Amino acid sequence: MHIPENYLSPASCAVMTAAAVPVWVHSVKKVKEVLPRDKIAMIGVGAAFSFLSMMFNVPLVGGTTGHAVGGTLIALLFGPEAACLGVSVALLLQAVLFGDGGILAFGANCFNMAFVLPFAGYGIYSLIMKGTSADARPGRAYAAAAIGSYVGICAAAFCCAVEFGIQPELFHDAAGNALYCPYDLSIAIPAMMIPHMAVAGVVEAAFTVAVYAFVRKTAPDMTYEAIRDRLPVREESKKGRFPVYALVAVLIAAVPLGLLATGTAWGEWGADEIAETAETGSPLGYTPKGMEDGFSLDVLMPDYTLGEVSEAVAYIISAVTGTALLIIIFKLLSIPLKGKNAANAS
Amino acid sequence: MQPMLPEWMKTSEEYVPPGDGGAFYYRTLRSLGGIMSRLRVESGREGRCSLPAWLKLLVLILYILLMSLARDRLCIMGLAAAGLMVLAMMPAKDIWSVLRPALLAGGLAAVLFAPAVIMDPGRLSNSLMVVVKVIMSVTAVGIFNRRTQWNHVTAALRRFRVPGVVIFLIDITFRFIVLLGNLMTEMLTALQLRSVGRNRKKYDSVGGIMGTVFLRGSEMNREMYEAMQCRGFTDDYKGL
Numbered sequence: 354m355h356i357p358e359n360y361l362s363p364a365s366c367a368v369m370t371a372a373a374v375p376v377w378v379h380s381v382k383k384v385k386e387v388l389p390r391d392k393i394a395m396i397g398v399g400a401a402f403s404f405l406s407m408m409f410n411v412p413l414v415g416g417t418t419g420h421a422v423g424g425t426l427i428a429l430l431f432g433p434e435a436a437c438l439g440v441s442v443a444l445l446l447q448a449v450l451f452g453d454g455g456i457l458a459f460g461a462n463c464f465n466m467a468f469v470l471p472f473a474g475y476g477i478y479s480l481i482m483k484g485t486s487a488d489a490r491p492g493r494a495y496a497a498a499a500i501g502s503y504v505g506i507c508a509a510a511f512c513c514a515v516e517f518g519i520q521p522e523l524f525h526d527a528a529g530n531a532l533y534c535p536y537d538l539s540i541a542i543p544a545m546m547i548p549h550m551a552v553a554g555v556v557e558a559a560f561t562v563a564v565y566a567f568v569r570k571t572a573p574d575m576t577y578e579a580i581r582d583r584l585p586v587r588e589e590s591k592k593g594r595f596p597v598y599a600l601v602a603v604l605i606a607a608v609p610l611g612l613l614a615t616g617t618a619w620g621e622w623g624a625d626e627i628a629e630t631a632e633t634g635s636p637l638g639y640t641p642k643g644m645e646d647g648f649s650l651d652v653l654m655p656d657y658t659l660g661e662v663s664e665a666v667a668y669i670i671s672a673v674t675g676t677a678l679l680i681i682i683f684k685l686l687s688i689p690l691k692g693k694n695a696a697n698a699s
Numbered sequence: 700m701q702p703m704l705p706e707w708m709k710t711s712e713e714y715v716p717p718g719d720g721g722a723f724y725y726r727t728l729r730s731l732g733g734i735m736s737r738l739r740v741e742s743g744r745e746g747r748c749s750l751p752a753w754l755k756l757l758v759l760i761l762y763i764l765l766m767s768l769a770r771d772r773l774c775i776m777g778l779a780a781a782g783l784m785v786l787a788m789m790p791a792k793d794i795w796s797v798l799r800p801a802l803l804a805g806g807l808a809a810v811l812f813a814p815a816v817i818m819d820p821g822r823l824s825n826s827l828m829v830v831v832k833v834i835m836s837v838t839a840v841g842i843f844n845r846r847t848q849w850n851h852v853t854a855a856l857r858r859f860r861v862p863g864v865v866i867f868l869i870d871i872t873f874r875f876i877v878l879l880g881n882l883m884t885e886m887l888t889a890l891q892l893r894s895v896g897r898n899r900k901k902y903d904s905v906g907g908i909m910g911t912v913f914l915r916g917s918e919m920n921r922e923m924y925e926a927m928q929c930r931g932f933t934d935d936y937k938g939l
Contacts, residue, residue, distance in 0.1 A: 653828075677783035
């Protein structure tokens with residue numbers, strides 16, 4: 354679901370970024386207001402879950418691949434606003450360090466995966482859980498989490514498909530060849546939606562429920578309900594961070610499994626691949642002009658690889674780097690707030 | 700009869716000392732002293748299950764050596780990932796104090812490489828690798844400093860058979876730089892307060908200040924050494 358560079362016109366990118374900015378501003382304000390200082394540092398762990406879940410590629414119908422996003426999971430743990438910030442920072446790292454998702458398309462990617470996904474997912478969850486709490490009805494909470502995350506990722510995929518699909522209508526040359534993404538709505542929407550509804554959504558729901566249940570059992574103070582309602586922290590749960598970190602370590606060790614799925618995700622072909630794609634039945638036959646001479650950036654580890662080295666090793670190194678950076682970034686973000694909270698307390 | 704204030708008491712006086720040479724040298728010495736007194740040894744804290752200091756020192760040296768010798772991306776990124784992982788486990792405040800100098804050094808490296816990248820944009824990733832090397836090496840030293848008590852470092856140096864005199868010198872130097880910096884700033888302030896008006900011989904006192912600092916330093920050094928000997932110090936750092 355990461356929109357690469359040059360699949361959207363610069364104008365579309367600007368519009369999507371403009372749409373994402375107010376969401377970021379609102380999220381920063383709300384997170385500062387609601388979350389206590391140590392929880393802000395913990396958003397990094399949530400963002401690490403999201404980052405890692407995006408590395409587990411699963412094969413989808415039609416020979417493409419997809420992945421979970423984990424945005425609803427962070428929303429369940431720290432609230433949708435924190436999820437927005439967490440996923441945004443994870444997407445930024447992916448774009449800047451690993452070339453996954455474009456720099457220009459960063460705003461659009463954030464709109465889909467950091468705004469639509471967690472807010473839709475958490476909205477559905479709280480709708481289902483209205484009038485009851487996860488502690489009272491854990492079964493219902495897990496079902497709500499599953500439905501919420503499923504709807505969330507499908508909504509995000511739909512937004513992504515629409516952004517792809519309007520490109521050929523808006524931007525084409527005199528010969529009718531598209532300048533950017535060549536497939537219109539009638540192809541993009543089914544191509545994105547069917548695999549996401551059939552496979553990726555299920556994976557997302559399973560991942561969300563599994564991790565949510567694990568965290569609720571091992572570190573109950575880490576859920577958004579506990580934070581929002583300011584439930585008293587049980588003493589033993591303070592030690593509960595260790596299993597959470599252990600789960601992150603296990604996920605890191607398991608990321609090479611994500612390499613088993615070969616093939617490129619729909620809408621993430623390289624400029625050299627796109628002419629051979631045959632979404633309409635026959636090969637496209639040309640490379641859209643905007644992709645041939647578009648903006649591109651050298652990154653440290655393009656596509657999570659390091660030259661000739663075995664993919665699995667490079668993938669694990671990428672996972673460790675990304676996870677560590679996310680945790681460091683959110684720990685650093687919690688510092689200025691610490692001063693503020695201390696001043697309020699005294 | 701009303702008391703009359705004499706005329707001269709009614710006018711306000713603003714005495715501005717006449718411009719005098721020596722501002723440059725005062726400022727230089729003062730900033731030198733300021734920097735010296737800020738150079739205090741960071742007091743590292745060790746966790747409950749911290750590795751022994753000599754092992755950490757060995758790992759640090761190996762890390763920096765490997766980092767500077769590594770040429771392929773796998774090695775560099777692997778080492779960087781390991782370093783970042785250790786850093787991520789530290790408390791937020793320590794992370795910032797470790798990262799700030801590292802980012803400064805990285806920024807400096809980036810500035811140095813900027814012309815090369817502008818001339819040949821194809822080399823960008825190579826230059827980025829060097830920046831990563833610089834940042835991670837400085838980070839590694841920072842982590843070591845934060846996570847190791849100073850007396851354990853000296854013990855570790857002794858274990859590596861560094862002569863006791865050398866360790867003694869390093870130890871004393873780090874402690875005395877701060878003291879001497881303070882001493883210098885204090886003397887400058889005293890001198891400035893005492894020299895009102897025009898003084899043509901300002902530069903004569905430079906040598907005086909530096910000489911006094913040196914003399915006081917060696918005196919303090921001798922006194923401390925004697926005090927240490929009185930307390931049973933035998934030029935050996937093993938037992939500390």
